[in-house]
Amino acid sequence: MKTKYREFKISEITPEMEGKEVKIAGWVHSVRRVGKIAFLVLRDYTGLIQVTFRVPKDASDEEKERMKELVKKVTQIPLESVVAVKGVVRRDPRAPRGVEIAGKEIEILNEAKSPLPLDVSGKVDAHIDTRLSNRPIDLRRPESQAVLRLVSIATKAIRSYLYTLDFTEVFTPKIIASGTEGGAQMVPVFYFGKNAFLAQSPQLYKELLTSSLEYVFEIAPAWRHEESDTPYHLAEFISVDIEMAFADYEDVMKVLENVVKNVRDAFVREGSKWLEVLNYQPPEVNLPIPRISYKEAWEILKAEGIEIEPGEDFGTPELRKLSEVLEKEGKTSGGFYFIVEWPADARPFYTKRGRKEEIGGKEIYLSESFDLNWKHLEISSGSTRIHKRAELEEEMKARGLNPQSFEWYLKWFDYGMPPHAGWGMGLQRLMVPLTGIPNVRLAASFPRDMKRLVP
Template sequence: MKTKYREFLAIEITPELEGKKVRIAGWVHSVRRVGKIAFLVLRDFTGTIQVTFRVPRDADDETKAKFKELVKKVASLSPESVVMVEGVVRKDPRAPRGVEIVGENVEVLSEAKSPLPLDVAGKVDAHIDTRLAARPIDLRRPESQAVLRLVSLAAKAIRSYLYELNFTEVFTPKIIASGTEGGAQLVPVFYFGKDAFLAQSPQLYKELLTSSLEYVFEIAPAWRHEESDTPYHLAEFISVDVEMAFADYNDVMKVLENVIKRVTDNVRNEGSTWLKILNHEPPEVTLPIPRISYKEAWEIIKSEGFDIEPGEDFGTPELRKLAEVLEKEGKTSGGFFFIVDWPADVRPFYTKRKGKEIIGGRELDLSESFDLNWRHLEISSGSTRIHRREELEKEMSLRGLNPESFEWYLKWYDYGMPPHAGWGMGLQRLMVPIAGIPNVRLATTFPRDMKRLVP
């Protein structure tokens, strides 16, 4: 798109434009001077292009004087200053991509201070805390941009697939009166003289929407006040939520695994430029993604020497060992696997019970529920939901929740609620295998965690 400041992007400057006068704009990625020549590498969101400024040999004194000043001006530019450049395209096999611009003029649009908070060119590595403290500058690094572009491609792939299945994208309230699962981990806000909270999840609203729109999804922020300072936790994250009427957990698991397949394939096909920058290939996912029951998972973990009681949730060490065993046995797909039929007591109140089973000598109530893991990392969880009011009230009471606090939600179950199921997925966590990043903060524009409220 041509604008006042540029006619071409860096990637559009090709040898085929030989002899054409062009105008481009971007940031000073690097600059160096060799005698009467100044080399400026200009960067925009598509990449870089070399612009060479030199004093012409066969020119009058006035022209030579003009270009001497121009070379001097370019050589004095500070890295990351914003400039607009005019010049003529020239083929040159010595230049990056076999083409350069012979500069005729440069206008400084915004001068950058020196020194920079961190090295955008990436020659000097920086700790993640340093990078996040200077996030607007860090996001100018090609690697940082590549991750966020893959996040965008992943969201695009998810939306595209769900629209194909006739889902409706919805936008639920983010200021709520009560938590999805009680008061734990809620972030309070002061709302017109009343106590309110930021939504942990659109769970209750998306369930209600199945009684009208039937198939709904949302990609939006959610908040958790967790005392977890790990590479995989954020206080504010992007949650991908799906809910389907007239479906059970097997149905929505099929949707989920197809979402994972669509994301990995689309990122590989459309994001090759960014993957090359990151030197990463997404997992090869084949369907169906293997499923393992909670009972089978518990028995494997127990056999590996872990002291874990039947019915307990699995921690990171247990999941690491489980994933290691399953990968050795070929029971994952690109590292992905489902754990299904969890004990009801470790799942939220709205999860439908399945029946009883003996695990480790104990009789446990199981549920129609699942987690999708990539190796040790939980990517998504979901279940068949309870669609009858009396069952919901009973489950709330068993967990110490007061049904009266959820009357705004429960009362609509008196007017015809269909059987339904769904799941929620952390988009940034999905990017760990998709983009090959070690920390979910790198898949976040401006992360919010226990220590970080700015920038």
């Protein structure tokens, strides 16, 4: 698309355009002078191109003097300044992509301050805290851009797949009166003289929507006030959620594994150039993703000498060991695996209880629930939901929750709530296995964690 400032994006300049006068714009990525020649590398979001400014031998004295001044001007432009360049396309096999531009004019649209807070070229590495504190500059690095472009491809792939299943995209309230699982980990806000919270999840609202729209999904921010300063936690993250009427946990697990495979395949199909920038190939995802029960996982860990009270959740050390064993036995798909049938008391109140099972000599109620993990990292969690009010109230009381605090939600179960199931997935966590990033913050444009509120 042509605009006032440029006629072409850098990637659109090809050797076949030799001799054509063009206008491009972008950021000064590097500049150097060799004798009477200035070499400027210009960058826009599509790539890099070299622009050469030289004093012509066969021009008029006036033109030679103009170009001499232009060469001097170019070499004095600070890095990361925004410029517009006019010039003629030249085929040159020595240049990147075999093409460069013979510069004729340059306009400085915005001169950058020097020195830069970090090296955009990536030649000088920077600590992640430095990068995130200077995020607008960090995002000019090709690797940083590549991750966010893959995040965009991921959301497109998720939407496209869910639309084929006749899901409706919805947008639920993010300022709420009560928590999905009580008050723990809630972020309070002051709302017109009332106490309110930022939503941990669209859970309760998406359940209510199954009584009308039946199949719903949402891709939106969610908030958790967790005292967790790890590479895998964000205080504000993007949650991908679905809920399906007339379905159980096994039905929605199939949707989830197909979502993961569709995102992975979209990266290979549409995001190959960004994967090349990251020098990463996402793991192959073959369906079905293997399932292992909580009981089987508990027994594997016990055999490995790890003692866990039957019915308790697994922590990161336990999941690391479990994934090592499963991968060694070929029971993962590219590192992905499901743990199913978790103890009911370890899951949220809305999770449907299942049968009793003896684990480690202890009788435990299981639930129709699952986690999707990649190695030691939990990517998603889901379950069949309770769709009868009396059962919900019993589960709330068992967890010390007051049903009256949830009356706005419970009362609609008196008017025909269908059986339903769903899951929630952390989008930035999914990017860890699919882009190779070591920290979920790199998959957020401006991450929020327990320490970071700006930029």
